[in-house]
Amino acid sequence: MQIVTAKEMYEIDRLTIEKGGVDGKLLMENAGRSIVNHMLPIIDRTKSILVLVGGGNNGGDGFVIARTLLTDGYDVLVVQLVPDYKIKGEAAYHKQLWLNFGGIVHVFQDTSMIRRYLLDADIVVDAMLGIGISGEVRQPLKDVIGLVNQVEALTISVDIPSGLPADEGESHFEAVVADYTFIVEHPKMSLFLESCSPFYGKWEVVKIGLFHSNLSSGSRIAWRERDVKRTLPKRSRNSHKGTHGRGLVIGGSSTMPGSIAMTLKAALRSGAGLITGGTINEVFSSIASHCVEATYLPLLGKAGAMTTQPVDVSMYNAIAIGMGMGRNEETAAFTRQLVKDVTKPILIDADGLHHIKDDLASISQRKQPTILTPHPGEMAMLTGISVREILLHPFEVSKQFAYEHNVYLVLKGPHTIITDPNGNQLVNTTGNQGLAKGGSGDVLSGVLLAMIMQEQSMIEALANGCFIHGKSADLLISSHRSTEDLLATDVIDGLASVFRTL
Ligand SMILES: NC(=O)C1=CN([C@@H]2O[C@H](COP(=O)(O)OP(=O)(O)OC[C@H]3O[C@@H](n4cnc5c(N)ncnc54)[C@H](O)[C@@H]3O)[C@@H](O)[C@H]2O)[C@@H](O)CC1
Ligand SMILES: Nc1ncnc2c1ncn2[C@@H]1O[C@H](COP(=O)(O)OP(=O)(O)O)[C@@H](O)[C@H]1O
Ligand SMILES: [K+]
CATH class of the missing domain: 3.40.50.10260 (YjeF N-terminal domain)
Structure with a gap:
């Protein structure tokens, strides 16, 4: 549409x-x-x-x-x-x-x-x-x-x-x-x-x-259920876990261990074949019990946050980074280095966006897709444009930014706008105010990571992920949840009912 x-x-x-x-x-x-x-x-x-x-x-x-x-x-x-x-x-x-x-x-x-x-x-x-x-x-x-x-x-x-x-x-x-x-x-x-x-x-x-x-003027399309049904890859009867991608999520810190757990679980619940959580030692024990299906990659920490270190990412198909990482300067340097070195699609969210703010020039040189998922506050931080102006011109601001920095941009909100580096835009049509809570973005990152590892065009993969995330919240509030009590973890549980209908 x-x-x-x-x-x-x-x-x-x-x-x-x-x-x-x-x-x-x-x-x-x-x-x-x-x-x-x-x-x-x-x-x-x-x-x-x-x-x-x-x-x-x-x-x-x-x-x-x-x-x-x-x-x-x-x-x-x-x-x-x-x-x-x-x-x-x-x-x-x-x-x-x-x-x-x-x-x-x-x-x-x-x-x-x-x-x-x-x-x-x-x-x-x-x-x-x-x-x-x-x-x-x-x-x-x-x-x-x-x-x-x-x-x-x-x-x-x-x-x-x-x-x-x-x-x-x-x-x-x-x-x-x-x-x-x-x-x-x-x-x-x-x-x-x-x-x-x-x-x-x-x-x-x-x-x-x-x-x-x-x-x-380029395409600008409202992404609906029929589009998702048309484009979402079907799981083959003969597939094995490697077919659906091996993803790495890097995040978490001593004060924010939960967010990476939600991303891992959401990725697994969205069809990812194998998911690894890269996080610091002191966080493992608390998250591993919440997501036993994931494997873990221990990372060096200092003062409860990640520090600069090499990470071998050669066996992964895509990476998500940033959730719950904290804003420590060493963590920022680690993030910047990783984003520069990695030759895989990489999704950057939350604290990760703060870390790469001054490094957008090197991001635009990346050969593999870079996906940034800011909410309007993070978009203001990345662009220097006020939240008010962003909300007044979200289509134009997104288009300019995606084009200038050669990124896929997922500008989150009640109507999330997904823009590819050529300026094509898809707008999500699902979701409700129950999602306006801490953790919703972490869940979205997990769903998106799973989507981008499965065969579909990148912009459609991102739009499908946003649709599925919002639809889970919509189905939950139309059955046994309300916009008040809905939690990010409920949205993960609700993914089952979305996938059953697609
Ligand atoms: N080809 C067609 O005939 C079609 C027309 N359509 C309808 O036509 C509409 C567009 O028609 P128009 O281009 O005639 O525009 P509008 O019907 O929106 O209005 C233009 C009229 O409003 C007045 N006006 C403009 N700004 C004003 C303001 N600030 N305060 C007070 N009055 C103001 C103008 O003097 C003019 O008379 C669409 O929204 C749609 O409803 C659709 O049905 C599609 C097909
Ligand atoms: N009022 C709303 N209606 C629909 N979706 C919303 C609404 N508010 C937030 N969302 C969605 O919830 C998610 C929130 O992400 P984010 O702001 O990063 O949350 P957090 O940082 O708390 O995890 C996004 O997918 C966004 O589109
Ligand atoms: K009218």
């Missing part, structure tokens, strides 16, 4: 009309009708429906929705928020159809009129502003958006909640807080931004028959 900017969406519209020969009026009809089909399970004939129509094509969709519902016997009222002369083109055509079919258009007079209609409505269809918004919302729409957000009625937004930007980078907006949004054809970038996603409510993408095209 391609994620688009407003500009890309207009380009796809244009191609559909010019190359595909599909009339814009037909597309609008398709959009309105498809949205009604998606609305039917959540509305019923006893409810009164108010359609708020703006001056662009989003409003045009609103006229089609109103007509489709009216002809199906629903109680529908249309309020047009702009003067008649502003309704043009395809929207004017569909307004005329609405009138031909016996519909009435109530033109906006003042906010008290809107307040009255809103109080009488059970359902509000928000077709005021779509992806054509520019600048701050003007009056009277600004007030109307405020009123829509005050009333009890169920709010259904068409394509995008009115007032919300489609793209990243906007920090000031006033928008409808929708209960449902039916997104036309492609999710817009803002659906995956922390500041914007709550406005969408529950969402679904409705297909209207647009042209399929490869955008010149």
Whole structure:
């Protein structure tokens, strides 16, 4: 499912009309009708429906929705928020159809009129502003958006909640807080931004028959279950433990022994053939009892943390480093040296990211894939860009960084963005706030390590790992866990139910 900017969406519209020969009026009809089909399970004939129509094509969709519902016997009222002369083109055509079919258009007079209609409505269809918004919302729409957000009625937004930007980078907006949004054809970038996603409510993408095209701006795809099912390698009946990779996890320190244990266990639970934990002597005993299936590589420690030493990694297919290592300077030097020497794919997380912060130039020279898995705070530390700016432009910041440093970047969050060194991006669609707890990242690293050792493209392996990790949390909170009590170790246990369905 391609994620688009407003500009890309207009380009796809244009191609559909010019190359595909599909009339814009037909597309609008398709959009309105498809949205009604998606609305039917959540509305019923006893409810009164108010359609708020703006001056662009989003409003045009609103006229089609109103007509489709009216002809199906629903109680529908249309309020047009702009003067008649502003309704043009395809929207004017569909307004005329609405009138031909016996519909009435109530033109906006003042906010008290809107307040009255809103109080009488059970359902509000928000077709005021779509992806054509520019600048701050003007009056009277600004007030109307405020009123829509005050009333009890169920709010259904068409394509995008009115007032919300489609793209990243906007920090000031006033928008409808929708209960449902039916997104036309492609999710817009803002659906995956922390500041914007709550406005969408529950969402679904409705297909209207647009042209399929490869955008010149590179691929940006929402990674869903069907993608995982398509790309996840199947375990052969004849496989042996060596087939699924031999992985090394380096981490842990006297104060943080648990994190490496979680990474080891998660890797094993995600199909890795053989996993070794590289950690200091004083940590072994405490973690070995938690993960008896792993083997261990003793490393030299000083003051409870790893110190500089050579490590033979020749027998491993991939390495994960950083979890629970601590920030000691000798540990940092050890990490930097290892990352430089190792000619295997290497995943760097947590403290490991701090250690390589000033060594990104040598990372970009690596011939084998380097995978960095920062959360926004770690990304800020790596880039010198504030967390606020990162969250405002996560797609752009990720793309620049991955390209500049020749790395695979997994920028973690409610919508984790995975970027390859060419700037292709996959966005995870699973996970919930139960994961916002210590240890979730360690588990993710283990799942990712297992994935990258199995045959699949690197970016898909990372996206599959993120999907599986989030899905485990989703299944757990839909059964016997809550977002409050969910623990990282539960997410490891939950991996079984995810793999059974894939
Ligand atoms: N080809 C088509 O006809 C299709 C149109 N579609 C719909 O069309 C929408 C995009 O249509 P448009 O490009 O006409 O854009 P919009 O419908 O988002 O709105 C543009 C209108 O809003 C006004 N406006 C812009 N910024 C404003 C602000 N800050 N405050 C107040 N008013 C403002 C403009 O004056 C203009 O009248 C999509 O979101 C989608 O709903 C889809 O149905 C897909 C197919
Ligand atoms: N609100 C949320 N919704 C969905 N996933 C989340 C949320 N918060 C965190 N996560 C996921 O949980 C993991 C947290 O990783 P990280 O921040 O490194 O945790 P830690 O360092 O505590 O182990 C990431 O995979 C992230 O995507
Ligand atoms: K809208």
